[in-house]
Amino acid sequence: xxxxxxxxxxxxxxxxxxxxxxxxxxxxxxxxxxxxxxxxxxxxxxxxxxxxxxxxxxxxxxxxxxxxxxxxxxxxxxxxxxxxxxxxxxxxxxxxxxxxxxxxxxxxxxxxxxxxxxxxxxxxxxxxxxxxxxxxxxxxxxxxxxxxxxxxxxxxxxxxxxxxxxxxx
Amino acid sequence: xxxxxxxxxxxxxxxxxxxxxxxxxxxxxxxxxxxxxxxxxxxxxxxxxxxxxxxxxxxxxxxxxxxxxxxxxxxxxxxxxxxxxxxxxxxxxxxxxxxxxxxxxxxxxxxxxxxxxxxxxxxxxxxxxxxxxxxxxxxxxxxxxxxxxxxxxxxxxxxxxxxxxxxxxxxxxxxxxxxxxxxxxxxxxxxxxxxxxxxxxxxxxxxxxxxxxxxxxxxxxxxxxxxxxxxxxxxxxxxxxxxxxxxxxxxxxxxxx
Numbered sequence: 351x352x353x354x355x356x357x358x359x360x361x362x363x364x365x366x367x368x369x370x371x372x373x374x375x376x377x378x379x380x381x382x383x384x385x386x387x388x389x390x391x392x393x394x395x396x397x398x399x400x401x402x403x404x405x406x407x408x409x410x411x412x413x414x415x416x417x418x419x420x421x422x423x424x425x426x427x428x429x430x431x432x433x434x435x436x437x438x439x440x441x442x443x444x445x446x447x448x449x450x451x452x453x454x455x456x457x458x459x460x461x462x463x464x465x466x467x468x469x470x471x472x473x474x475x476x477x478x479x480x481x482x483x484x485x486x487x488x489x490x491x492x493x494x495x496x497x498x499x500x501x502x503x504x505x506x507x508x509x510x511x512x513x514x515x516x517x518x519x
Numbered sequence: 520x521x522x523x524x525x526x527x528x529x530x531x532x533x534x535x536x537x538x539x540x541x542x543x544x545x546x547x548x549x550x551x552x553x554x555x556x557x558x559x560x561x562x563x564x565x566x567x568x569x570x571x572x573x574x575x576x577x578x579x580x581x582x583x584x585x586x587x588x589x590x591x592x593x594x595x596x597x598x599x600x601x602x603x604x605x606x607x608x609x610x611x612x613x614x615x616x617x618x619x620x621x622x623x624x625x626x627x628x629x630x631x632x633x634x635x636x637x638x639x640x641x642x643x644x645x646x647x648x649x650x651x652x653x654x655x656x657x658x659x660x661x662x663x664x665x666x667x668x669x670x671x672x673x674x675x676x677x678x679x680x681x682x683x684x685x686x687x688x689x690x691x692x693x694x695x696x697x698x699x700x701x702x703x704x705x706x707x708x709x710x711x712x713x714x715x716x717x718x719x720x721x722x723x724x725x726x727x728x729x730x731x732x733x734x735x736x737x738x739x740x741x742x743x744x745x746x747x748x749x750x751x752x753x754x755x756x757x758x759x760x761x762x763x764x765x766x767x768x769x770x771x772x773x774x775x776x
Contacts, residue, residue, distance in 0.1 A: 353637055353745040366542040370550040371560070384712040388744070416535065423533070427567030430560055458568045477569035482534040498530045499523065505565050512568065 352391055359411055360387060366415070367422045373433045379426075386425055390418040461511040469504035476501050525558050533562070637750070640774060641742040644767055648703050648732065656682055657696045669704035672697075692729075695721045699733050702740075711740035715749075731762040738768065750775065 364383050370376065394414055397403035405413060462470055475481045475489065483497040490497065531537055532545050549556050650661050657680050663671040680697060681690045702717035718740065721733035734753050741749035750771070757768035 353747060356745045362539065362543075366539060366546060369546045369556070369559075371556060381710075381712050384744070385710055388709070388711070419535075423563055424566065424570055427563035427565075428570060431564050431567045434564070473569075477566050483530050484534065494530075495523075495527065498526050502526050505562075508568075509561075509565065 355391070355411065355414070356387075359415075363387070363415055363418055367419050373437075374426075374429060378429075382425055382429065383422055386422045387418060390414065390421050393417065457512055457515045460515050461508055464511050464515075465504070465508055469507055472497075472501050472504050473508055522554075522558070525555050528555070529559050529562055637742045637745050637747070640771060641739050644742075644771065645706075645739055647707075648699075648736070651728070653696055654693055656680060656693055657700070660697060660700050664700050664704055664707075667707070669708055672700050672704045675701075695723070695729055695733075699729060699736075702733065702736060706736060706740055706743075709743075711743040715740045715744075726756075726760065726762075728762075731757065731764060735764040735768070738771070742771070747775070 364380070364387075368379050368383055371379075374382075391414075394403070394410075394417060398405065403413075462473065465473070472486065472490075475486050476483075481489075483494045483501070486501070487494045487497040490500075492500070528545065528548075532542060537545060549559050647665070650658075653661055660672045660675055660680065663669075675697060677690075677694060677697075680693055682693070698717045698721040702714045702721065705711075705714035705717065715737050718733045718737040722730045724730075726734070734757055738750055738753040738757065741753065754768040754772045754775075757764050758772055
């Protein structure tokens with residue numbers, strides 16, 4: 351199954367998530383996509399086996415792609431942040447990004463505590479609960495475009511707070 | 520295009536509201552439009568801030584074969600499940616209906632997963648590397664690999680292990696061993712794509728003992744990736760010349776046929 355999934359769909363899946371950029375070389379992006387593809391497969395199979403994921407039909411590639419896309423974009427976001435930190439502060443002598451990852455979580459929590467209630471709620475729904483803008487719009491009783499704009503505005507405010515906490519370290 | 524329109528496109532992409540063709544087009548636009556790309560990357564970085572701290576440098580994991588075996592077993596279970604689901608359950612048709620059917624009969628595709636899948640084979644044949652006569656200059660890194668301290672090996676630079684008063688060929692050999700060790704560590708960390716790049720750079724022509732080892736582990740990495748062409752090529756190479764992996768390469772070839 352993995353062989354046929356790779357042969358038939360991998361290239362088109364990659365075209366739907368990988369984009370060219372300056373900060374990460376294409377070969378590393380491809381490698382990241384390859385690794386996420388395999389990890390997604392592993393998770394997919396494990397969840398099917400333990401019953402936590404149920405596929406109603408033999409056609410499973412759509413669901414697999416959604417999992418792959420989420421995983422790839424999550425890893426890419428982390429990689430972009432790591433590259434930005436390296437560019438700003440230099441490479442950690444520990445060689446890995448784990449120390450900064452720990453700090454990111456702490457800073458994120460502190461920034462969330464500082465931001466206003468409305469923004470905290472929106473950011474929590476969007477980035478922690480993973481709600482779509484349609485779902486946020488229903489909860490807030492606003493339209494989707496407003497949800498997109500409000501989350502974006504809150505995101506900027508959050509980023510400012512987050513950076514100010516970094517400078518206090 | 521103004522920023523609001525960009526934000527809506529980004530949200531559409533992230534919320535899965537685009538068709539596959541639309542997503543490909545969006546990726547092309549992100550590649551070519553710096554303003555759109557900046558906003559999109561900002562969005563991804565924002566999401567990354569809310570991701571729980573999970574270091575990408577995987578923790579020491581010395582149980583690769585066991586974990587792979589568990590995954591392999593799950594693959595087989597799913598394969599059997601999918602086969603059961605896809606078996607034709609349509610009611611039998613009458614002889615007349617069959618005779619009048621002028622459509623071309625195509626044999627149903629049997630899932631190739633009824634045989635051992637590639638990761639299953641990789642798990643069956645994988646054994647951590649054991650040194651025979653590796654150079655003493657890199658024994659520290661070999662030991663770190665065996666202890667599961669992969670970061671030490673992966674972070675090593677030529678200046679860390681090369682010998683100052685040695686000739687170029689001696690240092691080149693040490694470098695090849697380090698490429699092997701790095702590839703082995705990445706295999707343990709389940710990054711077969713990166714592992715293959717290191718392993719492949721340890722080969723020489725004509726092949727020596729180190730090349731045989733590097734090719735064997737490249738073969739397992741390719742199996743793990745499902746890269747059948749590379750697996751055939753490497754297994755064919757290893758099965759044609761005397762080396763410790765010859766029999767295993769032959770068996771893999773037979774199983775893949």
